[in-house]
Amino acid sequence: xxxxxxxxxxxSLGSIYAIIALGYTMVYGIAKMLNFAHGxxxxxxxxxxxxxxxxxxxxxxxxxxxxxxxxxxxxxxxERLAYKPLRAAPSLAVxxxxxxxxxxxxxxxxxLWSSNPKVFPSVVGNGKIEMFGGQLTISHxxxxxxxxxxxxxLALTWFTGNTRMGKxxxxxxxDKGAAQLMGxxxxxxxxxxxxxxxxxxxxxxxxxxxxxxxxxxxxxxxxGIKAFTAAVFGGIGSIPGALLGGLLLGVIxxxxxxxxxxxxxxxxxxxxLIVVLLVKPAGLLGKQxxxxx
Amino acid sequence: xxxxxxxxxxxxxxxxxHAVKGxxxxxxxxEIVTLIGANGAGKSTTLNTISGLLHSKTGSITFMDEHLSRxxxxxxxxxxxxxxxxxxxxxxxxxxxxxxxxxxxxxxxAGIDADLDHVFSLFPRLEERRRQVAGTLSGGEQQMLAMxxxxxxxxxxxxxxxxxxxxxxxxxxxxxxxxxxLHKAGTTILLVEQNAQAALSVADRGYVLETGxxxxxxxxxxxxxxxxxxKAYLGG
Numbered sequence: 057x058x059x060x061x062x063x064x065x066x067x068s069l070g071s072i073y074a075i076i077a078l079g080y081t082m083v084y085g086i087a088k089m090l091n092f093a094h095g096x097x098x099x100x101x102x103x104x105x106x107x108x109x110x111x112x113x114x115x116x117x118x119x120x121x122x123x124x125x126x127x128x129x130x131x132x133x134x135e136r137l138a139y140k141p142l143r144a145a146p147s148l149a150v151x152x153x154x155x156x157x158x159x160x161x162x163x164x165x166x167x168l169w170s171s172n173p174k175v176f177p178s179v180v181g182n183g184k185i186e187m188f189g190g191q192l193t194i195s196h197x198x199x200x201x202x203x204x205x206x207x208x209x210l211a212l213t214w215f216t217g218n219t220r221m222g223k224x225x226x227x228x229x230x231d232k233g234a235a236q237l238m239g240x241x242x243x244x245x246x247x248x249x250x251x252x253x254x255x256x257x258x259x260x261x262x263x264x265x266x267x268x269x270x271x272x273x274x275x276x277x278x279x280g281i282k283a284f285t286a287a288v289f290g291g292i293g294s295i296p297g298a299l300l301g302g303l304l305l306g307v308i309x310x311x312x313x314x315x316x317x318x319x320x321x322x323x324x325x326x327x328x329l330i331v332v333l334l335v336k337p338a339g340l341l342g343k344q345x346x347x348x349x
Numbered sequence: 350x351x352x353x354x355x356x357x358x359x360x361x362x363x364x365x366x367h368a369v370k371g372x373x374x375x376x377x378x379x380e381i382v383t384l385i386g387a388n389g390a391g392k393s394t395t396l397n398t399i400s401g402l403l404h405s406k407t408g409s410i411t412f413m414d415e416h417l418s419r420x421x422x423x424x425x426x427x428x429x430x431x432x433x434x435x436x437x438x439x440x441x442x443x444x445x446x447x448x449x450x451x452x453x454x455x456x457x458x459a460g461i462d463a464d465l466d467h468v469f470s471l472f473p474r475l476e477e478r479r480r481q482v483a484g485t486l487s488g489g490e491q492q493m494l495a496m497x498x499x500x501x502x503x504x505x506x507x508x509x510x511x512x513x514x515x516x517x518x519x520x521x522x523x524x525x526x527x528x529x530x531l532h533k534a535g536t537t538i539l540l541v542e543q544n545a546q547a548a549l550s551v552a553d554r555g556y557v558l559e560t561g562x563x564x565x566x567x568x569x570x571x572x573x574x575x576x577x578x579x580k581a582y583l584g585g
Binding site for chain 1: 400401402421422423424425426427431432434438439440441442443447450451452454455498502
């Protein structure tokens, strides 16, 4: 029964990683860049929700929506100001810029909200369900997290498979030049991808802080790196890959904490990543594309 | 016949490399015009500049009395100018039908089914494979898909960049038959080819490019008969 408990918290943590990883993977798929500031957008989302709920007494749902709006705008703004001017620059320059944006967001948060940890009020309350005479407990946060992840995955899969804009996004991710020849506005598509990814980051931030309620300006960086790992693990650029990578990473991390060592859990996670990449360099669901000539 | 496309004195650079040097030519409505020349002569660069993927430092490109340089690349297809790029560049991970839908991106939803039927009547193989991922198609089928995709936008001028590249002779023949069919149906065609023989035999007029400059022009027939052209491009 403890095994089941661990498994469920692993899936819950993994769901959060998966939602963050989606942002990484979508942006990578379309803009071919690693947006290392993505983790810090999570932190901003969490702070916005925190202030909305505990200082301005907004209902939790309104707090989440507000956080999503702010993060969406923030994501588009970052893309417009920091990345778009570098569209033709070498990818290393873009990568360094992304790291710069990451520090910029962290330090701005430090300035605005200080380094004192905030205790984040869970947006879904602290209730839990007990089963088997109290041996198996599942908190409401866990249920909401897993449900949110499933809904987001289904919605995104539907969006990219069935809508005009979603298909345009896939076209851009394959070949920007050809997409432009079709009449697709590549800049607008990239901007929209950042908007979606950042909106999802806000949700991830709120869920993360509801489960692990200490909020500081660096809250987003470690989950950000882990989610990036998850995206690579599953195959960067692939949406199902982000889900699979996130869930596996979460479960491995919790199991490593439970059965091996709390201190070594991150080492175990990254060791597994290295092994997977040695065997499958494109990640679990990543495709190696062969072009016909 | 009025020129539908007029290219005047374009100069295109890749960094410090001067790829297209003062090229001017025109395409009249209803014609098939071909640009021929060796590798690196600037043929594809010229087409990519017309479609807006590259930019010229000088001169102008006028399409149906509008200056194209004013518009970003993604606005150009809706003016009635479609391109089948070199190397086909279809979306390999999307299905045949999705590729065709992307071709109709600037069109309203309404006519899409009729347009699909039209493309499928030209290329029946594509209909058989409409739910298949484009990456699994053979080279010839991919070329057909690239052409079908461009036709979905109802182009008045269709630009084809090396449609015969890498195809078996029988497929090359098929592709050129389809080009002629499209031409008969009223589409103006600008064709870039290394296969000079095939291109000149269908073309009304041709221009010969050499290291970024137009060195000769004439009707398809004249160029086919010209001794200099024969020697350089048609194998004696």
